[in-house]
Amino acid sequence: MHDDIKEILFPEEQIQARLAELGAQIAADYRGDHLVLMALLKGGVVFISDLMRQIPIKLDIDFIQPSSYGDETNSSGVVDIKMFPKIDFTGKRLLVLDDILDTGRTLKRVKGILEEKGATDIRTCVLLDKKARRVVEIEADYVGFHVDDFFVVGYGLDYADHYRNLPYIGVLNEACYSSAEETAGP
Numbered sequence: 493m494h495d496d497i498k499e500i501l502f503p504e505e506q507i508q509a510r511l512a513e514l515g516a517q518i519a520a521d522y523r524g525d526h527l528v529l530m531a532l533l534k535g536g537v538v539f540i541s542d543l544m545r546q547i548p549i550k551l552d553i554d555f556i557q558p559s560s561y562g563d564e565t566n567s568s569g570v571v572d573i574k575m576f577p578k579i580d581f582t583g584k585r586l587l588v589l590d591d592i593l594d595t596g597r598t599l600k601r602v603k604g605i606l607e608e609k610g611a612t613d614i615r616t617c618v619l620l621d622k623k624a625r626r627v628v629e630i631e632a633d634y635v636g637f638h639v640d641d642f643f644v645v646g647y648g649l650d651y652a653d654h655y656r657n658l659p660y661i662g663v664l665n666e667a668c669y670s671s672a673e674e675t676a677g678p
């Protein structure tokens with residue numbers, strides 16, 4: 493698996509150091525409030541696992557699973573919700589976590605749906621912000637790192653559902669795209 497990575501953009505230590513900073517900032521901003529960290533499945537799983545341990549205040553965690561119908565590297569713009577959390581939003585402050593903000597369609601849609609369901613205090617936190625690719629208007633309230641327009645994998649981010657378990661974030665060798673597509677079944 494490691495052989496498939498052309499270049500490491502964010503090593504494990506750099507990610508963990510940044511999460512400690514983000515966690516301290518979030519703890520200061522939400523101290524005394526009922527914070528719910530809500531991660532998008534599946535990409536936000538590694539991020540929420542590490543980030544929550546850097547936020548030393550009482551909090552809940554929850555998950556929401558959007559599905560977007562694109563190819564392996566581009567979202568189509570149509571976003572449905574596959575799994576919605578059973579949650580009473582009264583008195584709760586939501587911080588929605590995702591691995592990466594790309595075109596922005598997914599996070600904007602998820603935010604809209606949570607608002608429709610009654611959430612009034614929603615902020616967003618992404619590990620990576622790929623600003624150059626944005627097509628809808630949305631900015632995250634907390635950003636781990638800015639990244640140029642590369643397709644990246646690792647630390648929750650996938651290509652064809654693989655590579656999420658890499659402890660760092662990197663760029664795939666070009667050869668891996670074609671070989672994965674050739675072997676992908678219906």
Ligand code: IMP
Nearest residue numbers: 535567594595596597598643644649650
């Ligand atoms: P958006 O709706 O275009 O902002 O897409 C967001 C989703 O696309 C993220 O939750 C990721 O699952 C996926 N995505 C976008 N860019 C990348 C990338 O560079 N690597 C892996 N997944 C990505």
Ligand code: MG
Nearest residue numbers: 535649650651
């Ligand atoms: Mg994905």
